[in-house]
Amino acid sequence: xxxxxxxxxxxxxxxxxxxxxxxxxxxxxxxxxxxxxxxxxxxxxxxxxxxxxxxxxxxxxxxxxxxxxxxxxxxxxxxxxxxxxxxxxxxxxxxxxxxxxxxxxxxxxxxxxxxxxxxxxxxxxxxxxxxxxxxxxxxxxxxxxxxxxxxxxxxxxxxxxxxxxxxxxxxxxxxxxxxxxxxxxxxxxxxxxxxxxxxxxxxxxxxxxxxxxxxxxxxxxxxxxxxxxxxxxxxxxxxxxxxxxxxxxxxxxxxxxxxxxxxxxxxxx
Numbered sequence: 001x002x003x004x005x006x007x008x009x010x011x012x013x014x015x016x017x018x019x020x021x022x023x024x025x026x027x028x029x030x031x032x033x034x035x036x037x038x039x040x041x042x043x044x045x046x047x048x049x050x051x052x053x054x055x056x057x058x059x060x061x062x063x064x065x066x067x068x069x070x071x072x073x074x075x076x077x078x079x080x081x082x083x084x085x086x087x088x089x090x091x092x093x094x095x096x097x098x099x100x101x102x103x104x105x106x107x108x109x110x111x112x113x114x115x116x117x118x119x120x121x122x123x124x125x126x127x128x129x130x131x132x133x134x135x136x137x138x139x140x141x142x143x144x145x146x147x148x149x150x151x152x153x154x155x156x157x158x159x160x161x162x163x164x165x166x167x168x169x170x171x172x173x174x175x176x177x178x179x180x181x182x183x184x185x186x187x188x189x190x191x192x193x194x195x196x197x198x199x200x201x202x203x204x205x206x207x208x209x210x211x212x213x214x215x216x217x218x219x220x221x222x223x224x225x226x227x228x229x230x231x232x233x234x235x236x237x238x239x240x241x242x243x244x245x246x247x248x249x250x251x252x253x254x255x256x257x258x259x260x261x262x263x264x265x266x267x268x269x
Contacts, residue, residue, distance in 0.1 A: 001232065001233040002033055002106045002107055002145065002230075002231070002232045002233070003031070003032045003033060003230070003231050004032050004034050004035070004036055004107075004229070004230040004231075004232075005026075005027055005030070005032040005036070005062070005227065005228070005229055005230075006035075006036045006038065006185050006209065006211050006227065006228040006229075006230055007023070007035065007036070007037050007038075007211060007214040007227045007228075008038040008039060008040065008151075008185075008186070008187025008188075008210075008211035008213070008214060009038075009039070009040040009069065009071075009187045009188065009190055009211070009213040009214060009216065009218070010037075010040070010041060010053065010056075010213065010214040010215045010216055011042065011043045011071060011213060011217075011218055012041060012042050012043065012049045012050070012052045012053040012056070012215075012216075013042055013043035013044060013046065013049040013052070014216040014217045014218055015052075015217070016215060016217050016219075016225060016248075018253055019214075019215040019225050020215045022248060022253055022254050022255055023215055023225075023227065024056075025254065026227070026246060026254070026255040027060050027061055027062070028061055030229060031061055031062070032061075032062050032229070033062055034063055034064070034065060034102065034109075035057075035060050035062050035063070035064040035065070036064075036065050036147070036149055036185055037057070037064055037066040037067075038067060038069070038149050038185050038186055038187045039066075039067050039068050039069025039071075039072065039114075039115070039151030039188070040069030040070065040071040040072065040151065040187060040188065041053045041066065041068070041069065041071075041072055041090070041094070042072055042089075043071055043216070044071070044074075045071065045072050045073055045075075045089050045090070047089050047092070050089050050090065050092065050093040053093065054093040054094070065100055065102050065109060065111065065149070066094050066100070066111075067098065067099070067100070067111045067112065067113055067114075067149055067150060068087060068090050068098060068113060068115050068151065069115060069151040069187070069188065070121045070122075070123070070152075070188070072087070072090045072115070073086045073087070073090075073115060073117055074086065074089075086117040098111075098113040099111045099113050099132075101136065103144075104144075105141070105144070106143060106145065106232065107145050107147070107232075108136075108140045108141075108145070108146050109147045109148075109149055110133050110137065110147070110148050110149070111149050111150070112125060112129060112133060112148060112149065112150035113129075113150070114150040114151050114152040114166055115152075121164075122152070122163075122164070122167060123150070123151060123152025123167065123188070124166065124167035124168055125150075125166060125167070125172050126168070127168075127171070129168075129172075130168065130171055130175055130176070133172075133176055133179075134175050134176055134178075134179040135179075137176060137179035137180045137181055138179050138180060140180055142234075143234040144234075145182055145183065145232040145234075145239070145241060146180050146181050146182045147181075147182065147183045147184070147185060148176055148181050148183075148184045149184075149185040149186070150166070150184070150186055151186060151187060151188050152164070152165070152166040152188050153165055153166065153186045153188055153189055153208070154166050154169040154172075154173055154184060154186065154208055155195040155208050156189075157191070157193050157195070158191070161189050164188060164189050173197050173206075174199050174200035174201075175200070176206070177198060177199035177200075177202070177204060178199040178200055178201050178202045181197075182206055182207065182239075182241065182265050183206065183207050183208070183209060183230070183241070183243075183263070184197065184206065184207070184208040184209070185208075185209055185211070185228075186208065186209075186210055186211075187210060187211050187213075189210070189220070190212050190213040190219065191210060191212060191220050191223060192209075192211055192226045192228070192245050193209075193210050194208065194209050194210070194243055194261050195207070195208050203266070204266035205264065205266050207263050209230070209243050211226060211227055211228050212224075212225060212226030212227070212247075213225060213226070214226070214227050223247075224248045224249070224250070225255075226245060226246065226247045226248070226258070227245075227246050227255065228243050228244065228246070229243075229246060230243050230244075231244070240265075241262070241263045241265055242260055242261060242263065243260070243261050243263065244260045244261075245257075245258045245259045245260075245261075246258060
């Protein structure tokens with residue numbers, strides 16, 4: 001069985017006391033094969049915040065795949081840097097590939113940079129990005145769990161979050177589901193939930209899993225710091241996948257299992 005840890009929106013520079021250490025303990029306990037970090041790594045894209053994030057990531061017991069979030073680009077008041085060197089501090093600590101791909105025998109993760117320096121906080125994908133991701137998904141091997149990871153959400157459960165949804169999602173999501181996407185991971189709104197995604201030319205269903213803020217003080221309402229553990233197994237062509245939501249419990253000073261959702265993967269492997 002493959003185990004993945006999905007974390008998002010740690011916003012280094014605004015960490016809650018004790019929560020990063022608790023998250024490290026959770027990771028050590030479950031020993032995921034990979035950690036998937038879906039953006040807003042820092043609060044203000046400062047070198048010191050990226051350095052703190054890097055120091056945390058280096059303590060995790062597994063390789064980490066990252067994509068940037070809108071907070072990982074300098075503020076609009078730093079207009080020259082934002083327009084001409086928007087990812088300079090990000091790439092110094094997390095590498096120059098803003099859309100990394102991870103592939104193993106059991107897993108395919110396609111990273112998408114949904115940030116746009118010309119936009120304040122909204123995310124967008126271009127036709128070229130949509131086509132690139134679809135083409136890569138179509139190359140997946142039968143036994144692989146096929147994941148797309150980006151920062152911005154594609155489904156909302158609160159009306160107030162409709163304005164935060166990815167621009168270009170109406171074209172991207174059906175095309176990616178038709179191409180074989182099982183799961184889309186995102187963050188941005190600090191609200192964890194799971195929702196189905198539909199294709200256009202095939203009857204199959206994909207899923208999106210949102211993560212809350214992993215370690216920051218910028219929690220949303222009554223939702224505490226929250227991360228996801230994803231478990232997947234393929235045996236004789238039959239796929240089983242679940243997403244566990246783990247919330248930080250201040251009384252226990254530990255992340256505790258809040259819910260577990262089994263995902264029906266419609267595959268023809």
